[in-house]
Amino acid sequence: MIRRPFSRPFPRPFSRPFSRPRGASPRMRRTSSYRSYRSYRSYRLRRPRWTATLPWKAALFITVMCCGLAALLGALVHAAVTTQTVDQAREKALDKLGEAARAYEAGEPLPSYAEVDPAGLPASLRRLAVGGESGTMMNTLAGRPTMWAAGPADGRALAVRIDHSQGARTINGLDRAIVGSSVLAIAATLLVGAFAVTRVTRRLHLTAQVARRIGAGDLDARVNDPRTSDPSRPLDEVATVSGALDTMAATLQGKLLSEQRFTADVAHELRTPLTGLTAAAELLPEGRPAELVRDRVRAMRALTEDLLEISRLDAGSETVDLDLHRLGEVAERVVRAFGTGTEVRVVRDATVETDRRRLERVLGNLVANAHRHGADPVVLTVDGPVVTVTDRGPGFPAYLLEHGPARFRTEGGRSKGHGLGLTIALGQAAVIGAELRFRNAAGDAAGGGGAVARLELPGPVPSREDAPPPSASAATP
Known part of the structure; x- marks a missing residue:
């Protein structure tokens, strides 16, 4: 039986953590395992946010390009210097081989660097010399690089050797110099590139900041x-x-x-x-x-x-006329002025410093909008500096929740829209420093949840009634 190498949906290290109960069908196990594997891969491959920034991309690009260029130039220089050094050693070895051959033919003693059939001569070079030809070869002798030159001598091999350690040290030093200079060049290029890119990104950030300010209304x-x-x-x-x-x-x-x-x-x-x-x-x-x-x-x-x-x-x-007001009293006054059947719930009253006329305008518009577009009961709740107006109608339309109130806009063929009243409420809330938000309440078994308008005023001011009584130690005798 031939075993297929990848018979599982994915390799074993990924399949174990996402195994399914034995009672599940094979199709369910494969589907659930594949989904878990996809979620695991998406979690694994998610990169940090800083990797998407322009300085990081520029630094990565500069580093890759500099490393590639340094590697290419280093390889070319290394190859050129190595070839030149080896060629010089080969020519020197051949010259010494000629001198040794002349001494051998004249019957004179051979130089110290020459020998007939030496023990360390490479076998291929020995066969070449015995066959009647001359040649050179770089090899290692006793752990030291050596240049060999051999030629024929009465059916034997006459060989000379030259220690190439100095040339090897020269090449190694050149390689270290190339690596060191490449590192320095990359570091200097990164510093200059980071400075240039930072200047550009600083200007881009300033442009984006101004664009956000314009989008916010400035x-x-x-x-x-x-x-x-x-x-x-x-x-x-x-x-x-x-x-x-x-x-x-x-x-x-x-x-x-x-x-x-x-x-x-x-x-x-x-x-x-x-x-x-x-x-x-x-x-x-x-x-x-x-x-x-x-x-x-x-x-x-x-x-x-x-x-x-x-x-x-x-x-x-617009200018504001600030004064201290009880929020619960303002809410009850607004409901009485409108004459609508709005329920007022004061969970926790608070004293706020605000413009009463503008606050009444905001609350009045919210209550009127709830009665006009929502359904009873309409409830106005005061909980500290937060006032909430809720109803049981269909809720705010999607465009209003996403983009805010739009002037004169209607939705669903209705003749009346939410535009002017809520636009004025939003603007007046901004004038008095309050925050007005719109959302829809979650539905229940009885039906839709209705619309919720939440007005949060600046922090409450402690009133005299809320202030703690003076302690006995602080009382004057």
């Missing part, structure tokens, strides 16, 4: 790269991106300012005719047509006031 943020302000200086890629970002920010700021001015001008111009229209509607005789006209006029007037408020929020010209 339209005055600019990179202001000095290379873009001087036309005589050539622009690199980073300066081109920085200039394009500054141009885009300036264009976007101009368009937004023109839209804000247009909204403010339209809302301001509508106030005068709406005032006259309101007065005229009050003069109409009582009846259903008059009620419809007054209702539409009130809606138009509220819309105009909302547009004016949004334009002021966009312009950033």
Whole structure:
């Protein structure tokens, strides 16, 4: 029987940790093992985040290129010097072989470096000399590199040897010098490359930081790269991106300012005719047509006031009037003013330093939105500096949870959207330094969970009632 080398789904080291019970089917075991193997491989092959940075990639590229270049140049220099040294030793050995051959033919004593049929002569070179030819060969004798030269001498081999230790030491020293100089060159190149890449990445980080500030609403943020302000200086890629970002920010700021001015001008111009229209509607005789006209006029007037408020929020010209207020009392006042069936729950009251008018505006818009788009019961909960408005309706739409409130946007064919009221609430919350978040509650057996608007105000201020009584040791006698 021929055994296949890889009959398992994967090798043994991976199959043991992910084994399955014997009761499972083979297909289930294979599938579960393969999934575990894939998850294990994805965990194994996951690289650290710093390996994706530009300095690390540049350092790796420079190191690989320098090592490759140093290895290539070192190999070429080593081969050239080794060939030259061996050729010189070969020529010297052949010259000494000629001298020894002349002495042998003249019957004179052979030099100390020459010998007939020496014991250490390589066998291949001995056969070559016995066959009537001359040759050279590099070999080792007593652990020392030796250059041999042999020629024919009356059916025997006349050989000379030259100690090549000095040449070998020269080549080894040259190799060490090549390695040392390569390491120094790589280190110097890495330092210079790291300095150059760090300058580029610093400019890229500055550009990304400015882009994030623009995305957060700071339209005055600019990179202001000095290379873009001087036309005589050539622009690199980073300066081109920085200039394009500054141009885009300036264009976007101009368009937004023109839209804000247009909204403010339209809302301001509508106030005068709406005032006259309101007065005229009050003069109409009582009846259903008059009620419809007054209702539409009130809606138009509220819309105009909302547009004016949004334009002021966009312009950033709002000022706050801070004072200490009990959050539970403000919540109850808002519910009474709206006259809606909203339940107020004060879990833990708190005193906050805020603008009461703007806070009431935020809470009023949240309560009105819950009644308009949600379902009863609507609950306003005060828990310290956190106010939560919940309902049992279908919840906020997906676009609102992902991108925030959008002005005049409708969802699902409805005639009314979540835009202006929640946009104003979000803007007023930002003015008083609060954080407003939207989410949907988890559903239960009765149905959907409804919408949840959570307003977190700055830290509560301890009131006199909440302050601890003075201790006996601190009392004055």
